[in-house]
Structures are given as C-alpha cells and as structure tokens.
Amino acid sequence: xxxxxxxxxxxxxxxxxxxxxxxxxxxxxxxxxxxxxxxxxxxxxxxxxxxxxxxxxxxxxxxxxxxxxxxxxxxxxxxxxxxxxxxxxxxxxxxxxxxxxxxxxxxxxxxxxxxxxxxxxxxxxxxxxxxxxxxxxxxxxxxxxxxxxxxxxxxxxxxxxxxxxxxxxxxxxxxxxxxxxxxxxxxxxxxxxxxxxxxxxxxxxxxxxxxxxxxxxxxxxxxxxxxxxxxxxxxxxxxxxxxxxxxxxxxxxxxxxxxxxxxxxxxxxxxxxxxxxxxxxxxxxxxxxxxxxxxxxxxxxxxxxxxxx
Amino acid sequence: xxxxxxxxxxxxxxxxxxxxxxxxxxxxxxxxxxxxxxxxxxxxxxxxxxxxxxxxxxxxxxxxxxxxxxxxxxxxxxxxxxxxxxxxxxxxxxxxxxxxxxxxxxxxxxxxxxxxxxxxxxxxxxxxxxxxxxxxxxxxxxxxxxxxxxxxxxxxxxxxxxxxxxxxxxxxxxxxxxxxxxxxxxxxxxxxxxxxxxxxxxxxxxxxxxxxxxxxxxxxxxxxxxxxxxxxxxxxxxx
Numbered sequence: 001x002x003x004x005x006x007x008x009x010x011x012x013x014x015x016x017x018x019x020x021x022x023x024x025x026x027x028x029x030x031x032x033x034x035x036x037x038x039x040x041x042x043x044x045x046x047x048x049x050x051x052x053x054x055x056x057x058x059x060x061x062x063x064x065x066x067x068x069x070x071x072x073x074x075x076x077x078x079x080x081x082x083x084x085x086x087x088x089x090x091x092x093x094x095x096x097x098x099x100x101x102x103x104x105x106x107x108x109x110x111x112x113x114x115x116x117x118x119x120x121x122x123x124x125x126x127x128x129x130x131x132x133x134x135x136x137x138x139x140x141x142x143x144x145x146x147x148x149x150x151x152x153x154x155x156x157x158x159x160x161x162x163x164x165x166x167x168x169x170x171x172x173x174x175x176x177x178x179x180x181x182x183x184x185x186x187x188x189x190x191x192x193x194x195x196x197x198x199x200x201x202x203x204x205x206x207x208x209x210x211x212x213x214x215x216x217x218x219x220x221x222x223x224x225x226x227x228x229x230x231x232x233x234x235x236x237x238x239x240x241x242x243x244x245x246x247x248x249x250x251x252x253x254x255x256x257x258x259x260x261x262x263x264x265x266x267x268x269x270x271x272x273x274x275x276x277x278x279x280x281x282x283x284x285x286x287x288x289x290x291x292x293x294x295x296x297x298x299x300x301x302x303x304x305x306x307x308x309x
Numbered sequence: 310x311x312x313x314x315x316x317x318x319x320x321x322x323x324x325x326x327x328x329x330x331x332x333x334x335x336x337x338x339x340x341x342x343x344x345x346x347x348x349x350x351x352x353x354x355x356x357x358x359x360x361x362x363x364x365x366x367x368x369x370x371x372x373x374x375x376x377x378x379x380x381x382x383x384x385x386x387x388x389x390x391x392x393x394x395x396x397x398x399x400x401x402x403x404x405x406x407x408x409x410x411x412x413x414x415x416x417x418x419x420x421x422x423x424x425x426x427x428x429x430x431x432x433x434x435x436x437x438x439x440x441x442x443x444x445x446x447x448x449x450x451x452x453x454x455x456x457x458x459x460x461x462x463x464x465x466x467x468x469x470x471x472x473x474x475x476x477x478x479x480x481x482x483x484x485x486x487x488x489x490x491x492x493x494x495x496x497x498x499x500x501x502x503x504x505x506x507x508x509x510x511x512x513x514x515x516x517x518x519x520x521x522x523x524x525x526x527x528x529x530x531x532x533x534x535x536x537x538x539x540x541x542x543x544x545x546x547x548x
Contacts, residue, residue, distance in 0.1 A: 046393075050397065053547050074398060079397045085394055090319075098319050146394070
C-alpha cells in the first residue's frame with residue numbers, strides 16, 4: 001500500500017511549515033524522513049495520519065484519500081507519534097487490549113494479537129506493570145506494540161528510537177527492518193546513522209521543502225562527485241612533492257595538511273581517479289607512500305550542506 | 310456504538326484506578342447522607358415521607374462534583390498528547406465525545422444507585438409518593454447530564470485541568486443560580502427568557518413529579534449544544 005503525497009502545504013499563521021512537497025513511499029520500502037528540528041517532518045506525518053488538517057494538496061494511502069476517507073486510512077495505519085504519548089495509569093496489557101478493541105480487531109483474535117505483540121516487542125516481564133512505571137525504552141516498545149497490533153499495512157513512526165540506549169536502538173532498528181520488508185514504513189529522525197542503518201531511501205527536508213531524495217549511496221555519490229584522497233608521502237621535501245603532484249593531469253588541486261610535513265589532501269577532476277598516477281610518481285621519485293585514503297563524504301556533510309543554506 | 314462503549318469503559322476504569330471515583334462516591338454519599346438524615350433540616354425535622362430534602366442536597370453536591378469529574382476528560386488527553394493517538398484510531402470525534410460523556414454519566418448513576426437505600430428507608434417510614442421519587446431521580450440524571458456536557462465542553466477548551474474545572478463551574482453557576490436571580494429582577498420577555506434558562510425551574514418541576522416535554526426539550530438542548538461545542542473544539546485542535 002503506497003503513500004502518495006502531492007503538493008502538500010501546511011501554513012501555521014504566516015509560517016509555511018510544509019511548503020508544497022510531493023513524494024511517494026512504496027510497499028516494502030522503508031523511507032527515512034530526515035531534517036533538522038522544525039523542518040516539517042512531524043507536520044507531514046500528522047497530515048498523513050489525518051490528525052492534522054492541511055491547507056493545500058492531496059494525500060492518498062493506497063486508494064484512499066486522507067481527507068475524504070479518513071476512517072479507511074486510519075484502519076490501515078499504525079502510528080507512533082512524537083514523544084510517544086500513552087495513558088500512564090493503564091497497565092500495559094489493558095492498554096494493548098483497549099487499542100486492539102478500538103482498531104476493531106475481531107474479539108477471538110485479540111488475545112492472540114496481544115501476546116504476539118508482547119513477544120515481538122519484548123514486553124514479557126512488564127506486561128502487568130502500569131505504563132507510567134516503565135522506563136523510556138519500554139514505553140517506546142509499548143508505543144510500537146500499539147502501532148503494530150492491528151497488523152497495519154502502513155507504519156508511520158515519528159522518531160522511533162528517541163531516548164533509547166544503544167542496545168535498544170539496535171533492537172528497534174532490527175524490528176523496523178523486519179517489518180519493513182512487507183509493509184510501507186515512513187520514519188523520521190534527525191540522527192543520520194539511524195536513517196542510514198534502517199532506510200532504503202532517504203528524504204531530506206529543510207524549512208518545509210524537500211532538498212534531497214535518494215538511497216543513502218546515491219546521495220553520497222551525488223555529493224561526492226570528485227574523488228578526494230589523503231596522502232602521506234615520506235622522504236621528499238614538501239615543495240618537491242606538491243610540484244610533482246600538481247603535474248598530474250587528473251588532479252584538480254593539492255593541499256598540504258597544516259602542521260604536518262608530509263601529509264597532503266588532493267582532489268581529482270570530475271569522474272577520474274588519480275590513485276595510480278600518485279603511486280607512479282612516488283615510485284619514480286623513490287618516495288615511500290605510507291598512506292593513501294579515499295575520503296568518503298559522510299551523510300552528515302550532505303545533510304549539513306543541504307540544510308544550512 | 311461499540312466504539313463509544315470501549316471509550317467509556319476505559320474512562321470508567323481510569324476513574325476507579327485513580328481513586329477519583331471512590332473519593333467522589335464517598336464524598337457524595339457522605340454529604341447527601343449527612344444532610345438527609347443527621348443535620349438540622351433533615352427528613353425527621355421536616356416530618357414528611359418524601360425525598361425532597363435529599364434531592365435538594367444532591368442538586369447542589371452534584372453541581373460541585375461534576376466539574377471535578379469532567380475536568381480531565383479532554384484536558385488531560387490534550388496535555389499528555391494521547392488525544393493524538395485516540396484521534397488517529399479509526400473512530401470519529403463524536404464517538405470520543407459520547408464515550409467520555411457516557412462514562413461520567415455512568416459514574417453519576419452509580420453514585421445515585423447507592424442512595425436507593427435512602428428511598429427504601431423512607432418508604433418504610435410511611436406512605437410515599439413513589440412516582441415523584443423516580444421523577445426526582447430522573448431530574449437529577451438530566452441535570453447531571455447537562456453539567457457533564459458543559460464540563461466536557463470546558464475540558465475541550467484548555468490543557469489545564471484547573472482552568473477546565475473553573476470554566477465548567479462558571480458556566481454552570483449561570484444555569485444554577487444567576488439566571489434564576491435575573492428572572493426575578495426582570496419582567497416581560499427578558500424575565501421569561503431568564504426563567505426558561507434557569508435550570509432549577511425545570512429540575513423542580515420534574516422532581517415534583519411532572520414530566521413536561523418542555524422541560525425535557527430544555528435539558529436535551531442544553532446537552533446537545535454543549536456536546537456540539539465540545540466536538541467543534543476537538544476538531545479545531547487539528548487545524
């Protein structure tokens with residue numbers, strides 16, 4: 001079941017929280033929604049769940065319009081809101097039963113579904129505790145359990161790993177990956193490593209606009225374009241080496257690293273590699289080449305570049 | 310209908326889990342019991358076998374207790390954000406409103422059911438007009454339903470439970486006293502209008518044993534208008 005967002009615009013007062021954005025999420029895809037705080041991630045997600053009324057545009061979940069058939073859409077969506085609000089005075093198991101009933105799950109199946117969720121989300125030891133007594137990690141699991149209990153085709157998770165410890169983060173990520181194989185998942189985060197680890201596709205949003213869309217590898221490639229190398233070449237003098245490197249036709253620029261005599265950064269021209277040429281020069285001049293590293297552009301850099309302008 | 314009951318049941322459970330229900334039941338039965346049986350102007354003092362003294366007390370205690378029960382219904386959900394979870398489930402705003410309305414009305418009915426021993430006791434003391442007792446209970450239920458609806462509207466206005474409580478009391482006091490006082494000060498159309506708006510006029514006529522369509526229309530429209538306003542406020546939160 002695909003999510004199709006077209007020309008979505010949401011205006012708060014005079015501020016355009018979401019400005020004319022369009023995208024699709026396909027079945028079996030985990031889409032990561034990335035952006036700084038206040039970029040419009042949560043607003044978009046709330047609009048898809050039909051909680052928020054938006055100013056312009058259309059949203060379809062499968063064949064159902066969010067504005068015209070909200071009940072049909074809501075039946076098919078599992079939603080974990082930001083900050084994971086839950087009824088603190090309810091025991092976990094009662095809460096899951098309440099959600100199961102309200103989702104209209106058949107009475108005979110409710111018990112089975114609750115037990116399945118308890119097992120899937122690792123709530124075995126906590127199921128009789130009140131939600132208010134749980135640690136943040138377990139609360140998050142309850143939030144996930146209530147989103148998954150009716151086996152929805154579409155999952156919308158707003159910062160699903162916020163506040164968890166590293167072990168819990170890995171568990172939740174694995175869970176999302178497993179679920180994502182057959183369902184449509186849209187998750188938001190401002191942690192890049194998380195999105196990289198769980199998502200098939202990334203959408204970067206900044207100030208209400210989509211600034212990048214693609215797989216993590218594609219985004220990295222796009223930003224990289226030119227090869228960057230870090231070199232350590234010993235024995236030769238700095239000037240000699242720089243001069244020799246500059247003669248290589250595929251090299252765009254050479255930059256000696258500040259404070260180190262024999263370390264250099266070089267950037268190749270677009271779409272060519274200078275690694276062989278650098279090696280040849282070192283051999284010719286009898287300079288030991290002790291380090292040659294291809295500098296990978298990190299997703300952080302892309303994110304920073306795209307969202308700071 | 311099923312969804313309304315699911316919401317009601319959750320709300321009732323939360324009343325009983327948080328001790329709120331017990332405190333209100335004990336306080337209500339304590340007050341009404343004390344003033345019906347023990348205080349100076351009690352049943353024995355009046356010397357008639359009717360339940361007017363109990364209805365008079367219940368009329369006031371419920372007026373104060375109901376805002377306490379309704380204040381959290383929507384305020385707390387908005388404050389904690391759980392309203393977002395509730396409204397993104399496949400249920401309508403109306404089902405949420407009706408569910409919450411019904412839960413509080415059920416709690417009030419439970420409280421009133423506990424006063425049935427008063428009825429039995431008085432009935433054993435002498436001849437009693439049973440009809441007027443039942444209409445008296447009906448009057449209390451209608452009055453409670455009206456204040457619950459008003460309380461629900463007040464609760465939809467603010468994230469703060471205290472604000473909701475005070476707003477409910479403020480609106481309630483107009484129907485409870487102020488319109489009655491104004492009715493006495495004006496004549497003609499305005500006097501008639503205030504007298505019609507005054508809740509105690511309608512309550513008294515019902516509790517005396519007269520079920521008039523005019524009074525029923527009054528209560529049902531008060532409930533309907535308040536619930537419509539509450540639903541409107543709930544929808545407005547989504548903009």
